[in-house]
Amino acid sequence: MADDGIAVRGLTKIYKNVRAVDDLSFTVSPGRVTGFLGPNGAGKTTTLRMVLNLVRPTAGTATIGGQRYADLTDPIRKVGALLEASGAHRGRTGRNHLRMLCDAAGIPISRADDVLATVGLTPAAARKFKGYSLGMRQRLGIAAALLGDPDVLILDEPANGLDPEGIRWMRDLLKSLAEQGRTVLVSSHLLSEMELLADDLVIIAAGKLVRQGPVAEIIDSAGSAQMFVRTPRPEVLIAELGAAVTATVVEGGALRIVGADGPTIGAAAMRVGAEIHELTVERRDLENVFLQLTAGKADIR
Incomplete structure (x- = not known):
């Protein structure tokens, strides 16, 4: 054509x-x-x-x-x-x-x-x-x-x-x-x-x-996926991951980590003996990205 x-x-x-x-x-x-x-x-x-x-x-x-x-x-x-x-x-x-x-x-x-x-x-x-x-x-x-x-x-x-x-x-x-x-x-x-x-x-x-x-x-383009980690030694794991990642404690006691993937988190946990009880990934989807890109820009006519 x-x-x-x-x-x-x-x-x-x-x-x-x-x-x-x-x-x-x-x-x-x-x-x-x-x-x-x-x-x-x-x-x-x-x-x-x-x-x-x-x-x-x-x-x-x-x-x-x-x-x-x-x-x-x-x-x-x-x-x-x-x-x-x-x-x-x-x-x-x-x-x-x-x-x-x-x-x-x-x-x-x-x-x-x-x-x-x-x-x-x-x-x-x-x-x-x-x-x-x-x-x-x-x-x-x-x-x-x-x-x-x-x-x-x-x-x-x-x-x-x-x-x-x-x-x-x-x-x-x-x-x-x-x-x-x-x-x-x-x-x-x-x-x-x-x-x-x-x-x-x-x-x-x-x-x-x-x-x-x-x-x-x-x-x-909206940013990295978020990783959710459960470990009995969250402070040790956060310290080992360093300043390159952002880690916050969310409801239920899990760590929300941005800036590191699963293998990186697993390797850091192994080095410092921080046992991992759960590791899940929350990937960005179009709905989240759309709402982020258009936040505050809607114009009801």
Whole structure:
């Protein structure tokens, strides 16, 4: 596939006196799933709407493969988007809803059945939309986004309404699409799921970029893992580890140690005869890092 990445440069949106998005710049690369994260009111949905030319920026640009969405000659075949659960006529079946979209876009109506199968809705294809659950509506919205077999997917909270099995299905689908070389940008509040799904992250708060990079790199940048140690001779062990580590006693009498890994602690304990009764590691996860990076920066609008 060609370079179909997303480039956001100096994007700004001001509503009256509120800067919903403030000089925001980031890139989304093909062949990877990029998670778009931020607290409530951070400006995520406004940003996605500007990328899709649904909202006019106050300043800055957003391009897909080097072009504005509005300038794409055949956008449905270039970009698939889901910004909210699919809105279809309540009395229309899922299959007929997609066939109508196919007809309007000049896509063979057989494509409707293809994408229904992709999202697991074939058994419900003949059911009317009014009988769809929220999770089924999300799947139908993703099916609509896939109709044009697009190179780029932009999804806002696509896991809303999905049960655990559905969330796992979503993860597998988006990963497989990225592996095909597509650009996948996903906004979500499910941080544990984003840690499993995303290759890269873009984290914003109050309309501004906080951090961008690979998931592991962002998690590692938050600091070393914490080690918890139980020993009858904590003072001796702390003295042997020296000033390079930080050790504090936590509830229950265990030592919380930052700056030394398990083998280092074990070797120090052996040297001074400090018997180890328990040694556990608490690794950083995305939720902890996200809260640390965005602490005090949330801006409820």
